[in-house]
Amino acid sequence: MSAVIAENIIRDRRLAPMQVPPTVVEALDAAERAALTARIQRLLVERDATLVAHYYTSPELQELAEATGGYVSDSLDMARFGTECKSSTLVVAGVRFMGETAKILNPEKRVLMPDLHAECSLDLGCPADEFTAFCDQHPDRTVVVYANTSAAVKARSDWVVTSGIALELVRHLAERGEKLIWAPDRHLGAYVQRETGVDMLLWSAACVVHEAFKADGLRKLRAEHPDAQVLVHPESPLDVIAQADLVGSTTALVKAARDLPARKFIVATDNGLFHKMKQVAPDKILLEAPIAGKGATCVSCAHCPWMAMNGLRNLARVLETGDNEIMIDEAVRERAALPIRRLLEFARQRKRVVLGNNDA
Numbered sequence: 072m073s074a075v076i077a078e079n080i081i082r083d084r085r086l087a088p089m090q091v092p093p094t095v096v097e098a099l100d101a102a103e104r105a106a107l108t109a110r111i112q113r114l115l116v117e118r119d120a121t122l123v124a125h126y127y128t129s130p131e132l133q134e135l136a137e138a139t140g141g142y143v144s145d146s147l148d149m150a151r152f153g154t155e156c157k158s159s160t161l162v163v164a165g166v167r168f169m170g171e172t173a174k175i176l177n178p179e180k181r182v183l184m185p186d187l188h189a190e191c192s193l194d195l196g197c198p199a200d201e202f203t204a205f206c207d208q209h210p211d212r213t214v215v216v217y218a219n220t221s222a223a224v225k226a227r228s229d230w231v232v233t234s235g236i237a238l239e240l241v242r243h244l245a246e247r248g249e250k251l252i253w254a255p256d257r258h259l260g261a262y263v264q265r266e267t268g269v270d271m272l273l274w275s276a277a278c279v280v281h282e283a284f285k286a287d288g289l290r291k292l293r294a295e296h297p298d299a300q301v302l303v304h305p306e307s308p309l310d311v312i313a314q315a316d317l318v319g320s321t322t323a324l325v326k327a328a329r330d331l332p333a334r335k336f337i338v339a340t341d342n343g344l345f346h347k348m349k350q351v352a353p354d355k356i357l358l359e360a361p362i363a364g365k366g367a368t369c370v371s372c373a374h375c376p377w378m379a380m381n382g383l384r385n386l387a388r389v390l391e392t393g394d395n396e397i398m399i400d401e402a403v404r405e406r407a408a409l410p411i412r413r414l415l416e417f418a419r420q421r422k423r424v425v426l427g428n429n430d431a
């Protein structure tokens with residue numbers, strides 16, 4: 072990270088390790104899995120509900136979503152799918168900001184989540200009251216926030232941005248003479264700032280999964296596998312991004328595994344994405360990028376602890392009870408919808424597909 076970027080980072084929002092829950096993957100035997108799957112399939116029909124799952128959730132949830140007419144994708148594309156599906160209820164298997172984004176774009180639908188405690192370190196690292204106060208101190212700056220933020224933070228922003236269109240949008244705003252506040256991811260912000268040279272104040276939150284990828288370990292692994300191409304999500308540190316053959320969103324990484332000619336890839340993102348990558352590129356070899364202290368003290372071991380809170384048991388329970396509904400104050404929801412729609416209009420004018428090619 073350059074000195075200029077470091078000066079522009081306004082505060083350190085690292086979560087203390089004790090605030091990050093352990094990654095606990097649901098353990099089910101075959102009989103229990105089969106019984107829960109059958110129960111969920113029945114309840115989805117009875118409750119007029121559709122399951123929408125993020126790429127980082129378990130293979131069981133992803134397969135169930137696709138087998139029942141639901142959808143598996145990234146956060147904004149999940150919300151976009153909700154606007155097209157006819158069901159009156161969406162069940163969002165992911166983290167809280169994804170449920171909120173689905174509700175922002177689908178206010179007439181009931182949105183349920185298996186576990187409302189499924190958070191995101193980027194969202195947690197950008198509390199709306201502190202962020203609002205900071206923005207108020209810089210009224211001359213345009214506020215650009217990443218999709219991984221609460222409805223309240225989106226409501227304080229001018230633009231919601233996705234990694235697939237971030238460089239283009241930031242250059243466009245700079246051409247209009249605008250200086251920016253960028254939140255919440257310091258690594259993605261530093262990457263965009265380095266690529267564009269735009270005047271940006273960076274909020275300093277990070278993804279606990281992507282921040283753990285290590286440049287030294289990656290260099291060693293590349294040396295052991297010189298035939299592998301390196302795919303990196305831009306929430307990773309700059310010295311990891313610097314070694315990438317391709318930097319991209321979850322959707323872009325899946326497409327790269329399918330379309331690039333290489334037979335072997337080293338992948339720096341949540342290992343939940345490997346399920347979709349193996350589906351679309353079954354003949355490719357996928358290696359996990361190294362993380363700090365693997366097998367010993369890693370915070371997340373390359374799998375998001377909050378994504379792992381989604382399972383078949385709590386999914387069946389919320390379908391049964393109707394608990395865990397996402398509720399957003401209507402004034403906040405309407406305000407939060409504006410910067411999302413602004414992004415979609417920008418993408419439309421540029422003839423860019425932003426939904427289905429974005430973040431998180």
Ligand code: SF4
Nearest residue numbers: 191192278279280375
């Ligand atoms: S993987 Fe990182 S960015 Fe994604 S939900 Fe988990 S903490 Fe947030």
